[in-house]
Amino acid sequence: MPNPIQHIAVIRLSAMGDVAMIVPVIRAFVEQNPNVKITVVSRPFFKPFFNGIPNVNFFSVDVKGRHKGFLGLLKLHSDLKQLNIDAVADLHNVLRSQILRTLFALSGKKVVYTDKGRAEKRALTRAQDKIFSPIKTMIERHVDTFKKLGFSIDLSSRSFGTKFPQKANLAEDILKITGEKTTQKWIGIAPFAQYDSKVYPQDLMEKVIEELASETTNKIFLFGGGNKEIEILNSFSNAKGNVINVAGKLKLQQELDLISNLDVMLSMDSGNSHMAAMLGIKVITLWGATHPFAGFAPFNQPFENCLVSDREKFPLLPTSVYGNKKVEGYGDAMRTISPEKVVFSIQSQLAASEN
Numbered sequence: 438m439p440n441p442i443q444h445i446a447v448i449r450l451s452a453m454g455d456v457a458m459i460v461p462v463i464r465a466f467v468e469q470n471p472n473v474k475i476t477v478v479s480r481p482f483f484k485p486f487f488n489g490i491p492n493v494n495f496f497s498v499d500v501k502g503r504h505k506g507f508l509g510l511l512k513l514h515s516d517l518k519q520l521n522i523d524a525v526a527d528l529h530n531v532l533r534s535q536i537l538r539t540l541f542a543l544s545g546k547k548v549v550y551t552d553k554g555r556a557e558k559r560a561l562t563r564a565q566d567k568i569f570s571p572i573k574t575m576i577e578r579h580v581d582t583f584k585k586l587g588f589s590i591d592l593s594s595r596s597f598g599t600k601f602p603q604k605a606n607l608a609e610d611i612l613k614i615t616g617e618k619t620t621q622k623w624i625g626i627a628p629f630a631q632y633d634s635k636v637y638p639q640d641l642m643e644k645v646i647e648e649l650a651s652e653t654t655n656k657i658f659l660f661g662g663g664n665k666e667i668e669i670l671n672s673f674s675n676a677k678g679n680v681i682n683v684a685g686k687l688k689l690q691q692e693l694d695l696i697s698n699l700d701v702m703l704s705m706d707s708g709n710s711h712m713a714a715m716l717g718i719k720v721i722t723l724w725g726a727t728h729p730f731a732g733f734a735p736f737n738q739p740f741e742n743c744l745v746s747d748r749e750k751f752p753l754l755p756t757s758v759y760g761n762k763k764v765e766g767y768g769d770a771m772r773t774i775s776p777e778k779v780v781f782s783i784q785s786q787l788a789a790s791e792n
Contacts, residue, residue: 440587442523442547444474448537449528450498453708454733455575456483459528460490460715461736462579464600465590467492473588476520478513485690486715489602496520507536514540522546524586528579549585551578558731558758567753571730578732592737601717605694614686615658618698621679622787624649625695625702625718627660627709628670632760634726635705637771637779643673644776645703649783650677658683658695660709701786703779706760710735719786723779725771726762728755744782747773 449459456479463475467490474492481497496517498504504513514537527538527550535550542548553575560568573581580590607615628642637645649655657677659670661684674680687695693712696702702713703721706729713720714735722735722743729743748754750773756764 440473442473442586442588444476444521444523445586446476446478446496446517446520446522446525446541447528448478448525448534450479450500450531450534451529453483454711455529457486457708457711457715458575458733458736459579460486461592461600462576462583462590463487463493464490464715465592466583466588468600469590470588476517476522478517482689485693486712488690510536510540513537517541518544524548526582526586527551528582547586549582551575551582554578554732561728561731562755562757562762564753564756564764569730569748572732574732574734576736602697605697607694607698608691611687611691611695614683615681615695616656621654621656622700623698624655624657624783624787625660625699625704625709625713626657627702627704627707628673629661629666630705630707630760632726634757634763634767634770635707635760636725637705637723637774638769639669641772641774641776645779646673646677646680648776648780650680653679655679657681658699660684660692700790701783703783704735706733714738719790721779721782721786723771723774724755726754726756726760726764726767727758731755731758733758742782742786744774744778746770 449456467475476494476496477487478496478498484495487493487495503509524547525538525541527534530550530553538548554572557572561572583590628637630636649657657680659673659682661670667684670682670684674682696713696718697716699718701719704710706722706724706727710720710722714737720735720738720742724743724745728745734743746754751767751770753764756762756767
């Protein structure tokens with residue numbers, strides 16, 4: 438018997454990495470369920486993530502204007518009702534999305550939501566009686582959410598391997614910054630994260646960049662945002678012809694186009710890792726206070742691409758799911774990840790891409 442649901446509203450309002458993580462799920466869903474329409478409900482900034490995915494529309498939430506506060510949620514519900522939605526998948530599961538999905542439930546629509554596994558995450562990050570083992574990834578949890586609506590999604594490499602978008606053709610305004618891609622390997626480096634506990638020490642990152650830049654066959658692009666970050670990135674790229682700071686020079690869609698042309702991305706546990714992963718780019722991630730066991734490793738990347746801090750020296754790791762909790766004496770945990778190991782991991786990925 439065919440599933441009666443023909444149109445699903447998918448709610449994921451923020452943050453960048455979390456929105457990027459739902460993209461492979463949505464891409465696989467519409468590929469495997471071509472008769473079902475998806476409307477992604479999120480902030481307008483994230484619209485480029487979903488450009489070009491068939492059967493996917495984007496509804497921009499005006500959180501500072503029309504859709505602000507409780508009355509704004511009532512208006513948002515009213516606006517979405519006009520789209521003839523059959524069901525709601527709440528992939529955010531915070532107070533705002535909980536209220537919105539409840540309004541849909543009261544109007545008789547099928548409503549499901551993602552279980553974030555908060556108890557398992559607490560067990561993984563607590564200091565006493567820590568249970569150090571991998572928990573279900575957020576992407577797997579989102580797949581489970583769609584299962585509650587009666588839809589299966591296969592994210593295995595056999596099924597999903599060809600579903601990543603093609604490399605973007607870089608427009609002239611991007612090429613003015615990047616130059617044409619020839620035989621050089623393009624390496625992206627995103628050295629920042631929301632919390633300091635997830636940021637590789639600046640002096641060590643400088644060594645990584647210098648080592649990679651010493652090979653003229655490499656071209657390195659530095660990603661970031663904000664005046665302070667741009668200043669640091671300028672110091673990294675100073676007097677290096679094959680190191681280009683793109684921070685503040687590209688809009689999000691242009692940045693995605695550039696990332697799609699990279700051979701590898703080096704990132705912290707941050708949104709850039711998920712943006713690269715959703716485009717099918719190889720990603721090396723560095724982990725400080727957080728850990729890939731918490732379920733936020735980038736999609737479709739081997740575990741050995743996650744370089745973690747030394748738990749023998751810092752046994753309380755991971756101390757946090759998001760990196761927002763400081764633990765005394767753990768400020769130097771990421772120094773246990775040597776620049777040589779980072780460079781070797783990147784070089785290994787580049788070598789593998791040639792075979």
